[in-house]
Amino acid sequence: MNTTPINGTLDVVGIGNAIVDVLSFADDALIQSHGLTKGSMTLVDEARSEALYKQMGPTTACSGGSVANTLAGMASLGARTAFIGKVRNDQLGAIFKHDMHAVGVNFPTTMMERGPATANCLVYVTPDAQRTMATYIGACSRVSETDIEPDLIERSAITYIEGYLWDTETAKAAIRKAITVARNAQKKIAFTLSDTFCVDRHRDEFLSLISYNDIDILFANEAELKSLYQTDDIELALQKAKGVCPIIAVTRSEKGSTVLTSDLTEHVSTAPVSKVVDTTGAGDLYASGFLYGLTRGWDLASCAKLGNRCAGEIITQIGARSLKPLNTLVA
């Protein structure tokens, strides 16, 4: 097991929540009866998480976490990556750590010996393959400035950050440090809006982030972008976003994705998928393909194409980590 930072340059260092997903098939009625919002992520405390879990059907557990999923996908594609995120030294923490190392993601953050347990996300997969999530953030709430190793960021072409981190104050401080280090080292910063409700909770800060030159590459899906600009009209949201930061990649489910720069609006369609099993991780794996292409100097349409392909692969599997290597998708 590789526990010390790898040497040399890295393609991407990611900072995100370190979570083990616990997935189960469910019907819409169950989600409604629990007061969860279909298609979104709800934060729950430990007691609520346990109560929800007790009423969940048979489960399967896979490592998750949005940025962590993206890095795992990138590593599987062949990129050099590192992850900063917090787990406790418990059985789920060991699983999370294992799965990062197993796919080749460097994960140097110290495990906590006490404090809240490793985070879990209860994922309800409905018959339409949509996922609804209830996350107990646990140990993730303890990621802090001291976990941000400047050296890792300085050695990485891109630092990738998830919006979900805005939900905890210590993580926000960690992110601000990471952004400063990356800026001083003249490295790129990528950011994902994560979830419509997350955008709702932190809209002003997210808007400041992307418009004050802190972010170079923004990932969002249609719903998140509409939430950011408080409109129901995706075309209007795309217009408003255009040029706000250098690159914006908007995922659009079966329609593919749209890439925006100040000069360009390019739509890249995606191939239909024979059997969609579980959409968990679709956006995360899109980012894997897109960022992989960027770090190889590809044009944006090619980046989006690989993003689409990675997303198309993960939705044929249960969970957000591919059990098959993804490098065959790099044409």
Place this chain on the structure above:
Amino acid sequence: MNTTPINGTLDVVGIGNAIVDVLSFADDALIQSHGLTKGSMTLVDEARSEALYKQMGPTTACSGGSVANTLAGMASLGARTAFIGKVRNDQLGAIFKHDMHAVGVNFPTTMMERGPATANCLVYVTPDAQRTMATYIGACSRVSETDIEPDLIERSAITYIEGYLWDTETAKAAIRKAITVARNAQKKIAFTLSDTFCVDRHRDEFLSLISYNDIDILFANEAELKSLYQTDDIELALQKAKGVCPIIAVTRSEKGSTVLTSDLTEHVSTAPVSKVVDTTGAGDLYASGFLYGLTRGWDLASCAKLGNRCAGEIITQIGARSLKPLNTLVA
């Protein structure tokens, strides 16, 4: 969560190892380099288990355990079942317990507060969908006579026992108690040979068990039956087995299964499966269907047909627990 024994009669009470499976795709070379025997289960100690895990690819975790899988399948088909097996009160133990209750299997055995961790089985799934297993038996080694509640056995039409239990002395004593209770209550006893190497380790005891009227229903696959009679000729093994105990159900992979009684040898073919992903649990789920039919008074060919159908379903999924309900398979 249902922690007290359900009232009234039960279809099956099972006694087995309570294991969480940790599955990963692997190639034949990795299995060879670890000295594991392809298609079989190797017992490993905690240190070896940890060393193997470190070198495993990205994983997905699902509850497992042979008899536990069978009971989960039966519950999903609509049967009333209970499980006796030992986990520790740790995160994997909680997952195992959850998954039993979630599918409706009564699981009254007390969790251990200390001692060895909940058992895990590292499952290597090769490109041919075959599974190779390395099991750290952990808490399972502590199942003992005190865990055998006579009341549960007396209320169950069938007591189902796995051969794997012969690997620990305390479990063997527990089984002998269970057999005595079941016999005195004039209930049926079913038994699975589990694995060729398990048969190798305990051949004489297994032969005594099945030929001294202790067992009413025996499950075996072709390799296990050949191992039991130390022959390479399956026809010879079937001849030797015929009539040794009242019902013998032999699973034969894509050929279906053969049921033997003293009067009858009936082959029941199975429908081809479009895409075999992972054969983990195929034998266990065959037993689910077969025992379900038996407890409903079906003829043996119908029992075997449902067994074939359940096995055919589980091999299209990763892991040995179906995330889809199986009751649609009961025609």
